[in-house]
Amino acid sequence: MSTFVYMTRCDGCGHCVDICPSDIMHIDETIRRAVNIEPNFCWECYSCVKACPNHAIDVRGYADFAPMGHSVRVRREEEKGTISWKIKFRNGNEKNFVSPITTKPWGKFIPKLAEEASPDQGEINSQRLYTEPNGLNIDGDLPTISKDTFKKGVYY
Amino acid sequence: MITNNPFSGLSEIISPIAMQGFAIAMIALVAIGTLIDIIHKKNVKYFFDNAKKAKKSAKIHLSTRQRTSVILKTVAHDIATTAELGRGKRRVAHVLGMYGTIIFWVTSVLLIFSFPTAGSSTPSSLTIMWHVGAIMTCLGGFWFWLFLRVDVLAEAHPWYRIIKADLFVLALLACATFGLAWSYTQFSGVIELSYLFLVLYITSNLVLFGGVYWSKFAHMFYKPGAAIQKNLAEADGSRDNLPPLADAPKQFGLGIKREQPKHY
Numbered sequence: 001m002s003t004f005v006y007m008t009r010c011d012g013c014g015h016c017v018d019i020c021p022s023d024i025m026h027i028d029e030t031i032r033r034a035v036n037i038e039p040n041f042c043w044e045c046y047s048c049v050k051a052c053p054n055h056a057i058d059v060r061g062y063a064d065f066a067p068m069g070h071s072v073r074v075r076r077e078e079e080k081g082t083i084s085w086k087i088k089f090r091n092g093n094e095k096n097f098v099s100p101i102t103t104k105p106w107g108k109f110i111p112k113l114a115e116e117a118s119p120d121q122g123e124i125n126s127q128r129l130y131t132e133p134n135g136l137n138i139d140g141d142l143p144t145i146s147k148d149t150f151k152k153g154v155y156y
Numbered sequence: 157m158i159t160n161n162p163f164s165g166l167s168e169i170i171s172p173i174a175m176q177g178f179a180i181a182m183i184a185l186v187a188i189g190t191l192i193d194i195i196h197k198k199n200v201k202y203f204f205d206n207a208k209k210a211k212k213s214a215k216i217h218l219s220t221r222q223r224t225s226v227i228l229k230t231v232a233h234d235i236a237t238t239a240e241l242g243r244g245k246r247r248v249a250h251v252l253g254m255y256g257t258i259i260f261w262v263t264s265v266l267l268i269f270s271f272p273t274a275g276s277s278t279p280s281s282l283t284i285m286w287h288v289g290a291i292m293t294c295l296g297g298f299w300f301w302l303f304l305r306v307d308v309l310a311e312a313h314p315w316y317r318i319i320k321a322d323l324f325v326l327a328l329l330a331c332a333t334f335g336l337a338w339s340y341t342q343f344s345g346v347i348e349l350s351y352l353f354l355v356l357y358i359t360s361n362l363v364l365f366g367g368v369y370w371s372k373f374a375h376m377f378y379k380p381g382a383a384i385q386k387n388l389a390e391a392d393g394s395r396d397n398l399p400p401l402a403d404a405p406k407q408f409g410l411g412i413k414r415e416q417p418k419h420y
Contacts, residue, residue, distance in 0.1 A: 007199075008199070008203070008379070008381075008382035009382065011240050011241055012306045013241070013242075013246070014306040014309060014310025014311065015414075015417045017306070017310045017311055018310050018417035018419050019417075026311065027311055028321070029319040029320055029321060030319075030320045030321055031372060032306065032372065053242060053414075055398055073397045073398045073399065074398075074399070075399045075401070077401065077402055078412050078413070078414055081412060082402035084399035084400070084401075084402050086397060086399035096399050097399075098399075101412060113415060114415045114416070116419075119312075130419070
């Protein structure tokens with residue numbers, strides 16, 4: 001599965017770009033609307049789907065387990081603190097769920113990103129994601145694999 | 157400066173008929189560009205197919221009166237105040253630019269068609285509106301382009317990075333800026349500069365109205381249509397398959413405050 005954007009709904013606000021943990025939601029250079037630049041790397045976390053204030057992002061399921069005609073959509077109401085899901089099956093059956101956005105006090109266990117220092121240009125251009133490598137609870141730098149160990153013709 | 161009609165001075169070198177012909181040609185370019193865009197992208201076909209699909213999954217049958225009411229509310233709220241942009245700087249900048257552009261274009265047409273010659277006495281309110289419209293366009297447009305563009309705000313690109321999506325906003329800003337500069341230099345007696353700004357004003361108009369197919373110009377037609385379809389879908393219960401609004405939120409405690417998307 002991967003996310004895709006309804007272009008008429010998107011207003012290019014950048015919330016999906018901001019929240020995507022894989023850094024694959026970007027702004028299209030021709031129409032200035034959000035676009036998933038690498039669907040294969042999308043892990044279907046639904047962060048962007050929930051964050052979109054215009055419900056412009058949807059998820060396309062693989063046809064083998066999510067046949068044509070299904071729908072999984074979500075509505076996040078921040079002022080109420082709720083997140084609602086609607087699952088629509090191919091035969092027309094529907095299931096609706098409402099949950100709290102978080103059960104923990106806001107800001108206590110979740111980092112307040114607005115209070116963090118802005119990244120410099122080097123950090124922006126870096127391949128590393130926010131809090132890496134410290135956030136991964138590893139000692140030292142990120143692990144790397146030497147290219148010499150690759151078997152030519154298999155890996156590259 | 158702002159009480160002078162810049163087009164009446166122009167009539168000494170360009171005939172009013174030529175000016176009026178240019179304005180009609182620009183309107184025709186917008187119509188042709190939008191039509192080609194619709195044919196190429198098939199977005200209107202998609203829009204109507206989607207509307208048909210939504211009608212099939214409607215839970216409430218809306219009468220003509222109810223539909224009209226939804227459409228009127230959408231026009232008054234969503235379209236007239238660009239509600240989809242939420243509450244914030246982007247919306248203020250867009251509203252400034254949108255109304256500035258409308259005033260600038262409408263008064264341009266009125267000045268060209270009703271008071272094109274030096275002999276005709278132009279009402280000062282009309283010329284003031286033309287200048288105010290251009291200034292509003294510049295304020296909203298430059299604010300958006302320099303600071304609020306998503307590329308700059310959420311993607312951390314530098315403000316001077318120009319992409320294809322900037323064609324519309326930059327051409328619009330060029331029109332308003334060069335129009336103001338042309339008016340100012342014309343009535344300050346700087347004739348050479350006024351001719352330069354006139355040429356730039358005409359060129360930016362050609363780029364703006366001639367570039368509809370390549371630019372985001374047509375969003376001003378598509379976005380209102382999408383807003384109406386969205387609100388009709390909410391009213392008839394199909395809601396584009398979205399869940400209904402949460403009905404028992406109290407048990408979940410306080411809501412949260414969304415942060416501005418600028419964490420790079």
